[in-house]
Amino acid sequence: MANLKNITKKTKAQAMGMHTEILTGRTQQKFFNPDEAENFYYFGTYDVDFNKRTDLDVKDMTAAEANKEIDNLMSQGFGTIVIKNPQGKHSLGVGILNKLNLIFEGSLGYFGIGSCDGPIVRINGRVGWSCAENLMAGKVVIEKNAGSCFGAAIRGGDLICKGSVGARTGIDMKGGTIIIGGDAGAFTGFMMQRGRIIILGDVGINLGDSMYDGTIFVGGEIGSYGSDAVDADLTKSDQDWLKRKLKVAEIGEKFDVSKMKKIVAGKKLWNYDNLEPTEKKGAI
Amino acid sequence: MCGIAGLIHRGKSSNVGHELQGMLQALKHRGEDSTGYALYGDTDGKNFIMRFKVGENVGEGSSSVSEDVSVYDERKKIVDSYLSEMGAKIVKEERILPYSLRYEIQYDKKDLLEFSQKIESIPGVEILSMGKSLEVIKDLGNAKMVCDRYNLDKLVGTHAIGHARMATESGVDIKSAHPFWGYPFSDVSVVHNGQLTNYWNNRRALENKGMRFMSECDSELIAVYLAEKMRDGASLEEGMKESLAGLDGVFTYFVATKDSLGMAKDTMAAKPLVLYESDDLVAMGSEEIAIRSILPQEIDTYDPFDGEVKVWQI
Numbered sequence: 001m002a003n004l005k006n007i008t009k010k011t012k013a014q015a016m017g018m019h020t021e022i023l024t025g026r027t028q029q030k031f032f033n034p035d036e037a038e039n040f041y042y043f044g045t046y047d048v049d050f051n052k053r054t055d056l057d058v059k060d061m062t063a064a065e066a067n068k069e070i071d072n073l074m075s076q077g078f079g080t081i082v083i084k085n086p087q088g089k090h091s092l093g094v095g096i097l098n099k100l101n102l103i104f105e106g107s108l109g110y111f112g113i114g115s116c117d118g119p120i121v122r123i124n125g126r127v128g129w130s131c132a133e134n135l136m137a138g139k140v141v142i143e144k145n146a147g148s149c150f151g152a153a154i155r156g157g158d159l160i161c162k163g164s165v166g167a168r169t170g171i172d173m174k175g176g177t178i179i180i181g182g183d184a185g186a187f188t189g190f191m192m193q194r195g196r197i198i199i200l201g202d203v204g205i206n207l208g209d210s211m212y213d214g215t216i217f218v219g220g221e222i223g224s225y226g227s228d229a230v231d232a233d234l235t236k237s238d239q240d241w242l243k244r245k246l247k248v249a250e251i252g253e254k255f256d257v258s259k260m261k262k263i264v265a266g267k268k269l270w271n272y273d274n275l276e277p278t279e280k281k282g283a284i
Numbered sequence: 285m286c287g288i289a290g291l292i293h294r295g296k297s298s299n300v301g302h303e304l305q306g307m308l309q310a311l312k313h314r315g316e317d318s319t320g321y322a323l324y325g326d327t328d329g330k331n332f333i334m335r336f337k338v339g340e341n342v343g344e345g346s347s348s349v350s351e352d353v354s355v356y357d358e359r360k361k362i363v364d365s366y367l368s369e370m371g372a373k374i375v376k377e378e379r380i381l382p383y384s385l386r387y388e389i390q391y392d393k394k395d396l397l398e399f400s401q402k403i404e405s406i407p408g409v410e411i412l413s414m415g416k417s418l419e420v421i422k423d424l425g426n427a428k429m430v431c432d433r434y435n436l437d438k439l440v441g442t443h444a445i446g447h448a449r450m451a452t453e454s455g456v457d458i459k460s461a462h463p464f465w466g467y468p469f470s471d472v473s474v475v476h477n478g479q480l481t482n483y484w485n486n487r488r489a490l491e492n493k494g495m496r497f498m499s500e501c502d503s504e505l506i507a508v509y510l511a512e513k514m515r516d517g518a519s520l521e522e523g524m525k526e527s528l529a530g531l532d533g534v535f536t537y538f539v540a541t542k543d544s545l546g547m548a549k550d551t552m553a554a555k556p557l558v559l560y561e562s563d564d565l566v567a568m569g570s571e572e573i574a575i576r577s578i579l580p581q582e583i584d585t586y587d588p589f590d591g592e593v594k595v596w597q598i
Binding site: 087088089090106107109110125126128129144145146147148163164165166167168183185186187204205 | 551552553554556558571572573575576580582583584585586587589590591
């Protein structure tokens with residue numbers, strides 16, 4: 001069982017609104033211990049060469065067939081795969097646990113890029129609901145708009161939408177960064193637990209409703225604040241981080257981050273660090 | 285779950301029957317208990333088109349009670365006699381299925397309330413739609429099955445809305461299927477995806493004002509709610525905006541009139557909608573694949589935001 005300890009010394013990350021606890025025990029730290037690497041096999045991963053590139057036309061494939069073929073191509077060492085004619089199909093590009101350059105020439109439907117850990121994905125179209133749900137690591141860039149529940153429950157990685165997104169962006173997110181170039185809908189950051197959301201445009205009602213922790217940065221107007229979402233001071237560290245992140249995200253490089261609003265959890269509704277039993281935290 | 289789809293051509297007509305069939309068939313995984321079409325066809329606008337049923341589809345999966353087919357004929361005879369009594373002349377008559385009929389009627393009065401009440405006073409008879417352009421066709425099965433059964437594939441018109449239904453809180457029958465006619469308004473139809481939680485409160489209030497409900501499907505409330513607003517003088521768009529506060533629950537709905545198509549999304553944006561808009565075509569559906577069935581090329585689409593209402597004219 002994970003052993004969670006509160007620490008009193010504030011780190012730079014914590015000063016920016018991140019969580020105030022450290023994780024020890026039987027958690028990812030042990031799981032990814034390099035000393036035990038040879039005993040560790042990550043199912044579904046392959047050695048791929050980014051310079052080995054191929055196209056895959058999925059026009060006449062089901063999502064299952066397309067995903068299986070992507071897996072097959074990775075097993076052959078292809079490190080760059082270009083998907084042609086996705087045509088709004090659901091559940092494409094899911095469960096990829098590899099480093100991989102995956103490019104979609106078109107739009108995805110629901111649940112695209114779900115449960116991935118590591119790939120760099122570029123989608124030259126839009127995505128439907130629940131894109132990149134449960135993303136663990138990697139980078140996903142969407143050139144156009146995205147539907148609701150964008151980045152639901154992500155644990156890590158960078159999720160970038162250059163257009164606008166629907167409601168409940170970053171719902172239940174537990175880490176990582178979501179960056180929106182346009183506007184975002186209602187309940188953005190609903191029940192988020194960690195991680196950061198950046199919205200360059202306007203955001204709808206109930207921003208950060210019932211958020212446990214984490215940070216939301218907004219460049220435009222806010223429809224309304226949700227329960228327990230409160231303003232915080234935008235520090236120099238925040239601004240430096242925002243500039244760096246927006247540059248990496250290929251959007252808003254010239255955006256005046258000094259005027260952004262910073263929203264964090266007031267922790268009046270629910271104090272994630274102090275009130276929750278240790279056993280439950282370990283399970284998260 | 286249910287899926288909805290709609291499209292409107294601006295400045296031209298198209299084969300909307302075929303197009304909507306493709307859109308709804310792409311959404312069949314969202315429910316195929318029943319499928320319904322509200323098609324706005326090209327007509328000369330002189331006569332009313334009345335789509336009505338004199339019984340239910342009692343085929344496989346239906347929750348309706350089987351009846352002797354002879355009662356359909358008896359009901360039809362009474363409908364014909366009532367029409368004659370009210371001065372309505374049947375110009376063209378089609379019996380599509382034993383229980384489903386289409387009449388073209390010459391009828392000069394504008395108020396359809398009295399007309400509709402009279403016809404629907406016959407037990408087992410329901411007017412599915414009444415209008416000079418609108419035709420509501422709904423039946424059990426997926427979009428292709430209903431399209432084939434009613435020969436909708438070649439219908440030409442300007443706009444259309446439709447619904448693929450997964451029955452959750454009322455029966456698998458035609459009376460609970462969408463679209464719902466905006467009784468008693470000519471050419472008004474509604475489809476809905478979601479769940480309304482103040483259905484009974486609203487229904488009781490509206491029934492006290494003389495509005496009629498034919499099913500126990502919560503979605504019917506939207507059609508009746510909007511009809512009542514328009515009866516009180518509100519425009520379609522005004523009525524739709526009021527519905528955001530008046531209707532409680534989660535919903536995305538479409539409403540169509542003779543020359544317009546509108547959408548509304550609840551304030552929590554809990555139900556999906558993807559929208560494509562260009563100068564000559566607006567197409568929308570619960571999922572992008574519905575739009576892709578008529579526009580396979582790469583297009584720009586977006587999700588309308590919470591509490592958004594939009595109306596387009598032909």
